[in-house]
Amino acid sequence: MINMKSAKRSIRWMAMCFVAAGSVWLSxxxxxxxxxxxxxxxxxxxxxxxxxxxxxxxxxxxANLPADAQFPVSVSLPIPAGVQPNAVAQGDADGRLVDVxxxxxxxSGRAMVNLQVTSQLVWLEFYQDLQLNGPKRSFDFQWPGGLxxxxxxxxxxxxxxxxxxxxxxxxxxxxxGEYGLTYKQLSLGSVGVSDQRTIQVSYTKxxxxxxxxxxxxxxxPSSTEPIAGSAPEPSQIVTWVAVGLVVILVVVISTLYFRxxxxxxxxxxxxxxHRSRSRSPEPPVSxxxxxxxxxxxxxxxxxxxxxxxxxxFCRSCGTRLRR
Numbered sequence: 001m002i003n004m005k006s007a008k009r010s011i012r013w014m015a016m017c018f019v020a021a022g023s024v025w026l027s028x029x030x031x032x033x034x035x036x037x038x039x040x041x042x043x044x045x046x047x048x049x050x051x052x053x054x055x056x057x058x059x060x061x062x063a064n065l066p067a068d069a070q071f072p073v074s075v076s077l078p079i080p081a082g083v084q085p086n087a088v089a090q091g092d093a094d095g096r097l098v099d100v101x102x103x104x105x106x107x108s109g110r111a112m113v114n115l116q117v118t119s120q121l122v123w124l125e126f127y128q129d130l131q132l133n134g135p136k137r138s139f140d141f142q143w144p145g146g147l148x149x150x151x152x153x154x155x156x157x158x159x160x161x162x163x164x165x166x167x168x169x170x171x172x173x174x175x176x177g178e179y180g181l182t183y184k185q186l187s188l189g190s191v192g193v194s195d196q197r198t199i200q201v202s203y204t205k206x207x208x209x210x211x212x213x214x215x216x217x218x219x220x221p222s223s224t225e226p227i228a229g230s231a232p233e234p235s236q237i238v239t240w241v242a243v244g245l246v247v248i249l250v251v252v253i254s255t256l257y258f259r260x261x262x263x264x265x266x267x268x269x270x271x272x273x274h275r276s277r278s279r280s281p282e283p284p285v286s287x288x289x290x291x292x293x294x295x296x297x298x299x300x301x302x303x304x305x306x307x308x309x310x311x312x313f314c315r316s317c318g319t320r321l322r323r
Contacts, residue, residue, distance in 0.1 A: 040150075041063045043064045044151070044153075045063075045064075046153070046154050046155070047156075048154065050139070050159070050201065051210055052159070052212055054210065057128045059141065061123070063075070063123075063124070065120045065122070071118040071119070073117060075114075076113065078111070078143075079144065080144055083111065083126045083128065084104075085102065085125065086127060088115060088123070088124050090123065091119045091120070100116075110145065141154075152187075154187075154188065155185050161209055162205045163204045163205070165184065165201070165203040166201075169186060298311075300317060300319055301319070301322055303317040
């Protein structure tokens with residue numbers, strides 16, 4: 001018979017496993033929703049490239065999310081009012097930029113670009129008009145606020161063909177960067193949600209040539225350099241964890257089923273009868289006939305005729321035989 005205590009324990013344990021697996025499965029939507037909640041950026045680098053590929057200022061946002069961000073995550077980036085994004089992308093595992101769908105919402109004095117990403121790097125581009133006065137060019141970039149940034153920095157490209165490039169506030173350092181060009185950099189530090197910053201750029205340029213025309217036809221570094229921080233979506237990890245728990249539960253149930261319900265009850269082994277010690281065999285009692293047979297041929301003492309082993313009298317003379 002099946003051990004009822006073991007069966008009850010197995011059933012109770014399986015019920016607990018079902019409850020645990022069901023809880024994990026039901027919590028998946030909440031876990032995904034938590035992973036998709038909004039977060040803030042660690043840093044934002046704003047690049048200003050004057051007349052790079054058109055007669056305007058190309059503004060590039062390079063926003064970096066924290067390394068421990070739970071992807072996918074919803075983010076928002078503020079841009080000046082009346083501006084339309086030219087490109088919105090994120091980095092992928094191969095170091096390329098991949099276009100991302102976005103939603104543009106106009107607010108007072110700014111517009112918010114809302115999107116959902118699965119990578120640390122978020123890339124945003126747009127153009128703004130320059131103020132032209134003969135060979136003199138000027139541009140005012142205004143950070144519209146609406147987002148707290150722990151580290152905000154500005155980078156202005158100084159391409160060939162322009163002179164007298166100045167920034168206000170002034171740059172703190174110059175470096176040689178992409179395309180072998182010089183870049184003037186300055187750090188604005190931490191900015192709050194309501195903080196606004198203005199950067200004034202002025203330079204002199206003769207002619208209408210573009211920076212891209214003076215460069216070799218090479219792909220943008222942003223699409224060739226590896227981008228760190230791309231990670232698998234946590235929703236996929238959570239799904240695989242849940243699937244793994246379900247598989248383990250099925251294996252355990254199958255094992256218990258074959259061990260408890262399918263295994264026939266053990267039969268009692270029959271008791272072995274202990275044989276008594278064998279007694280030494282008694283010597284057989286030899287019968288007189290056997291003794292006579294074993295003694296050899298027998299003859300009548302009167303006439304000498306041979307008698308048989310069972311004969312009592314001589315077959316020839318009738319004399320009683322002597323044994």
